[in-house]
Amino acid sequence: MQSQHAFPTPRQIRTGRVDIQVEDHGGSCPAILFLHFGGANLRMWDLVIPRMKDAYRCVALDLRAHGKSGAPASGYGVADFAGDVLAVLDALEIDRAHIVGSSIGAEVGLHLAASHPTRVSSLLADGALHSEYGPFGTRPFDSLEDDAGMLDRLQTMAAREEKAYESADALVEATREMYEGSPHWNEALAAVTAYGIVEREDGAFVNAWRKWARDEYMRGYFRLRVEEDWKRVRCPVLMLPDEDAREEAETFQIIERLAKLPRGSCEVLVVPESDHPFSWIRSPEAMAGAALGFLGRVDAMAATNSTPGDS
Helix, strand or coil: CCCCCCCCCCEEEECCCCEEEEEECCCCCCEEEEECCCCCCHHHHCCCHHHCCCCCEEEEECCCCCCCCCCCCCCCCHHHHHHHHHHHHHHCCCCCEEEEEECHHHHHHHHHHHHCHHHEEEEEEECCCCECCCCCECCCCCCHHHCHHHHHHHHHHHHCCCCCECCHHHHHHHHHHHHCCCCCCCHHHHHHHHHCEEECCCCCEEECCCHHHHHHHHHHHCCCCHHHHHCCCCCCEEECCCHHHHHCHHHHHHHHHHCCCCCCCEEECCCCCCCCCCHHHHCHHHHHHHHHHHHHHHHHHHHCCCCCCCC
């Protein structure tokens, strides 16, 4: 299932805070910026972009501490990631872009759309579809501080040592074994894994999404209230919950409530065989088809000067 698409030479964009690895597929069409999930990298879009590049200028990047991007000592809140993305748009002279985000990428795209509405033409969110706590949360507590079990779990996670391997091949093999028997492991996920390996200072090989960066992100994640950003979104939105979310009545009700918050149009679509956050890797044709259908409608609205967010 490998693409025959010729991928561009990647470039490093210096944002002033961190160097971000970018692949810009070029073209003069409206731009799409692809934002991957946590622990992944720009390679997760390799089977998606060839299906969309003829209609759009497709740009994929590695978030900080992922893939080939830099990894500063701190700064792993959603606002930090979003600041990097905004700097990339500026460097590429892209005034407005459609954002396709998966998991962390969706959280980042959501924050960018809420904070800089004139820069986001539309948002396709495979993630950021509920909070952990509060009125739009999936846990029966008001806040993380009320959830003793999760606080203990986060402490346990923080105390664990970073998984390290004697070679890059050993890390890839261990990852393959972890997914053995599941439908997630394929050539695309293997490529994501191999690309996202860095050599540690002691010569061991680890995922570029280093443990200390992941721990900082997780501390902030459980305090996110995504509804606060959804209330400020003005662009058209496509929410992409997976099939599991549709089967969980309470979760899906939260998504339907969130879908009423954006100030622009908001659609909710469950793509067959979608499986967060692996949907774009497992089902690239179906996911790209859903995205192209939505973006076609958005661009048609823009052509008639009726796109929400322009006012």
